[in-house]
Amino acid sequence: MGRVTERRRVIRIRDGAVSSRPDTLVAEEPLEIRLNGRPLAITMRTPGDDFALAVGFLVSEGVLASADELANIVYCAGATEDGRNTYNVVDVRLADGVPVPDITLERNVYTTSSCGLCGKASLDAVRTTARWSLDTAAEPATRIEPATLAALPGRLRAAQRVFARTGGLHAAALFTADGELLDVREDVGRHNAVDKIVGRALQDGRLPLSSAVLMVSGRASFELAQKAVMAGIPVLAAVSAPSSLAVDLAAETGLTLVGFLRGASMNVYAGERRLVLDPPPATTED
Numbered sequence: 001m002g003r004v005t006e007r008r009r010v011i012r013i014r015d016g017a018v019s020s021r022p023d024t025l026v027a028e029e030p031l032e033i034r035l036n037g038r039p040l041a042i043t044m045r046t047p048g049d050d051f052a053l054a055v056g057f058l059v060s061e062g063v064l065a066s067a068d069e070l071a072n073i074v075y076c077a078g079a080t081e082d083g084r085n086t087y088n089v090v091d092v093r094l095a096d097g098v099p100v101p102d103i104t105l106e107r108n109v110y111t112t113s114s115c116g117l118c119g120k121a122s123l124d125a126v127r128t129t130a131r132w133s134l135d136t137a138a139e140p141a142t143r144i145e146p147a148t149l150a151a152l153p154g155r156l157r158a159a160q161r162v163f164a165r166t167g168g169l170h171a172a173a174l175f176t177a178d179g180e181l182l183d184v185r186e187d188v189g190r191h192n193a194v195d196k197i198v199g200r201a202l203q204d205g206r207l208p209l210s211s212a213v214l215m216v217s218g219r220a221s222f223e224l225a226q227k228a229v230m231a232g233i234p235v236l237a238a239v240s241a242p243s244s245l246a247v248d249l250a251a252e253t254g255l256t257l258v259g260f261l262r263g264a265s266m267n268v269y270a271g272e273r274r275l276v277l278d279p280p281p282a283t284t285e286d
Contacts, residue, residue: 003027004048026169028188033057034076034091036100043116046169046187047087049196050075053187054090056199059207060116060227063094063101065131067205071095116191116223130230132208136254138273142211142234145276148179150264152215153239159184160217172197175213177235182212190218191227198231208232220259222246229253235274237261242269 010023026046033041033054045053051073058064076089094100135141156173159181172193173184185196194216201207213235214228220242226249228236236250237258247269250257256271268275 004046026188029086029088032089034089035063036093037091043189043192045189045192049185049187049200050087050090052185052196052199052203053192054092054195054199055202056195056197056227056231058092059198059202060128060195060223060230061101062128062131062230064098064202066207067202069095069098070202116189116195116227128226128230130232130253132232134229134232134234134254135210140234140274142177143274143276144177144213144235146266147264148177149213149237149258149261149266149275151179152213152237153217153261155179155181156184156215156217160186169193171217173215174201174209174233175215177211177213190216190221191223193217194224194227198227201231210234213237215261219243220246220257222249225249225255225257229255235271237266 004027005024006027007022008025009020012019012021028044029047031043031045031050031053032039033043035058041057043057054073055064055070064070071093073090073092075085075087076091077085152175156171159173160169160171169186169188170190170193171184171186174182174197176182183197183200185193187193187196194214197214201209208231210232212233214233214237216224216236216238218238219240220236220238222243222245225236225246229249235256235258239261240259242257242259247257249255250270254271256274257269258266259269260267
């Protein structure tokens, strides 16, 4: 199995002093995802939780929605000269009767560490239809206090074991509406960390995650908002900014989207009905 971190020698300059020392880096390796034996996608990721990553990716692509639709998942032989398994190829087998998507050049995806949509051949391929809808009631079942949200970034950082050693990983975590940590995953790619969270939830038979809060360590891009919607997650919170398309998607689907979550400050871009606000916000002109 590829290691999560690797050591490299660096030249360190501090206050004019020069030294040579080993440094701990985040490992980044390609993972090929096959579906019923046929290549579907390649993503750059941090090794570990590869099965969950592959399954989560298939949830976001609309292929899987429940554990009974997954038959099994295995590593395939790698491509090294000495015949060693690189553990960089996984094959996901769907259960009998589950529709297999048309795997064409238009559907094949190459994703980088920074972009989970890179390689999509058309705009039509970007949006995916969810199997279930988020709770859009005026008084939704999941409500959360702003003070609870404010505590999540610190709890996420405290749970990032590899980040503490490398400073080079994104993270995603699931919390209850009361702020209890349910799961946390790290990866060099934001989208991969979310896929690992969602994939593990599907494997455990917990989709849709209709009462969970998804906290991410970076910005809230369209792809992360879409992954939350596909997993039935009603609240997405990020320490940085959302994109305009992420806000549009949140408004369309009923997702609660919170950005710039830092200390007691935050911006709520959509779905404010899930936040317990007392008094309610005053309306101001643009």
